[in-house]
Amino acid sequence: MKYFTTTSKASRRAVDCVIVGVYNRGKLGVGAADIDAASKGFIRKLLKSGDVSGEAGQVAVLNGVSGVKACRVVVVGLGKAGNLDASSFRKAVATATRAIAHTKARQILNCLTLEPVAGADPYYLARHTVESVSDVLYRFEQMKSGRKKAAMPLNTIGLAIAKRGDAAKATRGAEHGDGIAAGVSLAKDLGNLPANVCTPSYLARVAKKLASGNGKLSTRVLNEAEMKKLGMGSLLSVTAGAVEPAKLIVMQYKGAGSDQPVVLVGKGVTFDTGGISLKPGAGMDEMKFDMCGAASVIGTMAAVARMKLPINVNVVVGAVENMPSGTATRPGDIVKSMSGQTIEVLNTDAEGRLVLCDALTYSKRFKPAAVIDVATLTGACVVALGSHRCAIYSNNDDLQDEIFASGNSSQDVGWPMPMGEQYAQQLKSNFADMANIGGPGGGSVTAACFLGKFTDGMNWAHLDIAGVAWKSGTQKGATGRPVPMLSEFLLSRARLLP
Ligand code: BES
Ligand code: MN
Ligand code: ZN
Secondary structure, three states, X not given: OEEEEEOOOHHHOOOOEEEEEEOHHHOEOHHHHHHHHHOOOHHHHHHHHOOOOOOOOOEEEEEOOOOOOOOEEEEEEOOOOOOOEXXXXXXXXXXXXXXXXXXXXXXXXXXXXXXXXXXXXXXXXXHHHHHHHHHHHOOOOOOOOOOOOOOOOOOEEEEEOOOHHHHHHHHHHHHHHHHHHHHHHHHHHHHHOOOOOOOHHHHHHHHHHHHOOOOOEEEEEEOHHHHHHHOOHHHHHHHOOOOOOXXXXXXXXXXXXXXXXXXXEEEEEEEEOOOOOOOOOOOHHHHHHHHHHHHHHHHHHHHHHHXXXXXXXXXXXXXXXXXXXXXXOOOOEEEEOOOOXXXXXXXXXXXXXXXXXXXXXXXXXXXXXXXXXXXXXXXXHHHHHOOOOEEEEEOOHHHHHHHHHHHHHHOOOEEEOOOOHHHHHHHOOOOOOEEOOOOOOOHHHHHHHHHHOOOOOOOEEEEEOOOOOEEOHHHOEEOOOOHHHXXXXXXXXXXXXX
């Protein structure tokens, strides 16, 4: 994708498509007012006839508007005047993009960036535009046979700015948006691939390929024998029933010399059958998405590398398949983690934490400035927060606040959740140092408390993304979340945000 910024009026630029907006009660946005004036009142006429509406979600594509240099004018409804915020801005850009996705338009000029949007400046408006367009244009067709659909012709996004002085901010926003969109798209691809393709070895290959030819990025992959040597009995207990070999994927991006790195840890369960505590059959296919934590940290690393951030970031992915078999771990088995703590595996379906605890212990060697693990960890999190926000846990209130803020400004939102000794008590075991499940009630919280037993001495946060990582139903597919939230966090740490 190519980007440009322009101060020229909506009607004056010869592009394939300009996007303008109208509000409720016929109030024209900046771009729409200009188009209306240039076309002798055409927009107002269409508003009167009802063919154009200010209602949010409404859209009309107008061809060959007289007095306007662009081939197409897309008019989107922006809702009540004065109410536009980053979220409704992104929705409006998505609506406009969907309306022209089937056309042959190669360039779009987004004039919605001229509207007043609460809490967003030219940087964020450019970034949100690029991310939103990319989100809508994303297709996953690599597993379909037959004639491949022609690639989308759209290859240029223009960003209208009010004054020359905004050009640098908008350009940087577009660049960052481009990097984040690439990371989101990679995370979606990895999530959408079936488990017979996206195995632990496949994830390792993708991580290696990302690093090849990039002097700042390196990838190392540990095999099961090496993990055994490190004492990762917990992680290895999850792969005990699987034929696919487990991998520990370690990526290091050095953009800032010898600074302490931020370490991102991902749950990479490439398929979660539940193991001997087998899941019910209905909807089990969606457990191919149980590696979306891994996909998001690898995707974030791709974004970081593309944006060439001046910061150190490491990624640690525990990649395993959770399968039942004669060699699988049984309920009641006791395993020893790399930390030395023993775990009674009361339910083999609570496997994510068994993988993450050893990955977190491994992360200590990097003396992280902060470590954030990302996991589709519990169905209970979906009950608590639905599919709108991920859960944010931390042993450090400042870190929790920082991640919460990153979610808000990137429009990839989470919500702070509690931890504490009362919840941790639920993990007591009569036979080992702890059990891997916390009984009824607060399932997402007790899972976080389990991980908290492996993070002593580190600034640690945990994102339970079970509700946000993918969509079900007719829209079934990975979302690429929380790549935008994590990227925002790293951009902020790199002091590159306005
Ligand atoms: N991968 C699942 C969590 C999950 C379930 C995410 C459904 C999204 C949708 C995880 O490994 C799991 O099975 N968790 C169990 C834990 C329980 C056994 C304590 C769960 O949530 O049921
Ligand atoms: Mn499970
Ligand atoms: Zn799982």
